[in-house]
Amino acid sequence: MNRKGVGGIMADQVIYLLLLAVFVALMWGFLRQQQSGAVVWEDYYVKEIAQAVNAAEPGDVLRLDVHTATEVAQKNHVPDLQQIFFFDQETQEVCGQFSLGDRTCFAYVNDVKVAWRIDLGARSGKNVLVLEVGV
Amino acid sequence: MILNRRAETGNQVMVFSFLFFLVIIAGSIALGLGLFFGEPYDVRQSEAQVLALQIKDCVLDHEVDWSRDDAFFTTCRFDRAVLEEDFLVKVHREFVIVGGTLGKVEEDVVRIGSNFESCDFVGKNEHFAQCAQTSFVKGGSGGEEFEVLVGSLHQARRKRV
Numbered sequence: 001m002n003r004k005g006v007g008g009i010m011a012d013q014v015i016y017l018l019l020l021a022v023f024v025a026l027m028w029g030f031l032r033q034q035q036s037g038a039v040v041w042e043d044y045y046v047k048e049i050a051q052a053v054n055a056a057e058p059g060d061v062l063r064l065d066v067h068t069a070t071e072v073a074q075k076n077h078v079p080d081l082q083q084i085f086f087f088d089q090e091t092q093e094v095c096g097q098f099s100l101g102d103r104t105c106f107a108y109v110n111d112v113k114v115a116w117r118i119d120l121g122a123r124s125g126k127n128v129l130v131l132e133v134g135v
Numbered sequence: 136m137i138l139n140r141r142a143e144t145g146n147q148v149m150v151f152s153f154l155f156f157l158v159i160i161a162g163s164i165a166l167g168l169g170l171f172f173g174e175p176y177d178v179r180q181s182e183a184q185v186l187a188l189q190i191k192d193c194v195l196d197h198e199v200d201w202s203r204d205d206a207f208f209t210t211c212r213f214d215r216a217v218l219e220e221d222f223l224v225k226v227h228r229e230f231v232i233v234g235g236t237l238g239k240v241e242e243d244v245v246r247i248g249s250n251f252e253s254c255d256f257v258g259k260n261e262h263f264a265q266c267a268q269t270s271f272v273k274g275g276s277g278g279e280e281f282e283v284l285v286g287s288l289h290q291a292r293r294k295r296v
Contacts, residue, residue, distance in 0.1 A: 012146055016153060023157050027164060034168050040176075043291050047178045054185060092214045097296065106291045107217040109186060111208070 033101050036076050042096035042104035045069050049085070049094045050108040053131065058112055062131040066118065070127040073098040085129060087114045179265035179287040183222075187267040187285040190226065194281055195273055201228070201244040223248035223264055223286035230279040254286050264288045 033039055045066065052062055066085070073084045076099035086095040086103065092111070097103035115132040122128040193199070193211035200206040207226070208215045218224060226245035232238050254266035264286030273279045 012150075016150070019153070019157070023161070027161060031164070031168075034172070039293075040172055044176045046291060047176055051178060051182065051185070054182070054189075092217050095294065101296070102293045103296055104291050105294050107214075107221065107289070109213050109217050109222075111212045111214045 029101065033099050036072065036099055038072055038076055038099035039104065041069060041072050042098050045085075046094050046096045046104055046106040049096075049129070049131075050106045053094065053108040053112065053114060053133065054110045056110065056112065056131075056133040058133055058135045060133045062129075062133065063119075063123075064129045064131070065123070065126055066129040067126040069096065069098060070118070070120075076100065081120065081127070082118055085116060085118070087116055089113055175291065177261075177265075179289055180267070182289060183265050183267040183285045183287040186222070186224075186287070187269045187283050190224070190283050190285070191269050191271055191281075194226070194283075195271065199244075207245050218247050221287065221289040223251055223254070223266070223284070223288070225251055225282075225284040227282040227284075228279055229281075231277065248286070251284060251286065254284065 049064060052064060056062060069084060070081050073081060078084060078098065078100065084097055086097070087093070088095060088105070091105075091107065092109075093105040093107045094114075095103045095105040113134045115134065117130050119128045119130055122130075190211065197210050199210045205215070207213070208218075224245055224247040225243055227241070228244045229239065229241045232240060250264070253263040254268075256263045257266055266284065266286040268282070268284050270280070270282045273281060
């Protein structure tokens with residue numbers, strides 16, 4: 001029986017399996033993020049927050065209801081709710097991360113610095129994002 | 136050493152069909168999700184309207200030194216990089232010189248981006264910029280006339296943590 005070249009064919013099959021494994025892993029991660037609705041909520045919240053920051057003046061303090069965002073993040077096992085929003089002062093972006101994985105970011109035009117925190121249960125048991133706008 | 140290479144080329148070419156199927160499957164899943172969740176939340180139109188009004192308020196409330204390149208950004212407190220990346224902004228100024236030589240001066244004092252024609256396609260193609268326009272006079276009758284055109288192409292970005 002001629003078995004010369006069998007090693008090469010096996011190597012081909014291993015490459016196929018590796019490619020398939022990488023593909024399945026990527027699709028699995030992508031689907032898990034989409035399934036939770038995290039990406040849709042991130043998109044909504046960062047755009048609304050950016051609009052609010054654009055309309056703000058230095059010295060303003062904004063309080064925004066982010067209760068649904070915190071619920072989505074909790075459902076997706078995000079360990080620290082204070083970390084679900086992030087303001088990048090370099091790129092002037094507000095980012096939201098309601099699941100383990102990537103975050104969604106949206107830039108604001110207003111050239112201000114933003115300090116932020118989440119007050120848990122601050123208003124009638126609702127979680128509130130507090131933004132302090134400065135220069 | 137003798138290598139058996141019979142039929143190897145055919146085997147290797149199969150990788151393209153394999154990758155093709157992966158792309159088809161990934162595309163189908165992405166398309167299905169897109170149809171299920173719908174289009175992204177679109178704030179471009181309201182963003183363009185708000186920005187046009189903010190520019191109007193700024194020009195009316197402040198004396199912008201148009202001869203300085205960065206005066207518009209510093210006086211109105213707009214981030215230049217963000218505007219240049221995601222927006223179209225045109226501020227057109229007209230005024231009459233009264234004095235020795237009477238003449239009308241027209242100039243674009245701010246011009247960010249170039250494809251302002253895409254604003255004419257609003258309603259025809261949603262992927263073009265969403266635009267807002269406003270015009271006003273500064274300094275009463277005979278003052279400077281301004282036309283502001285703002286277009287937004289602004290989209291959210293996914294970033295690795």
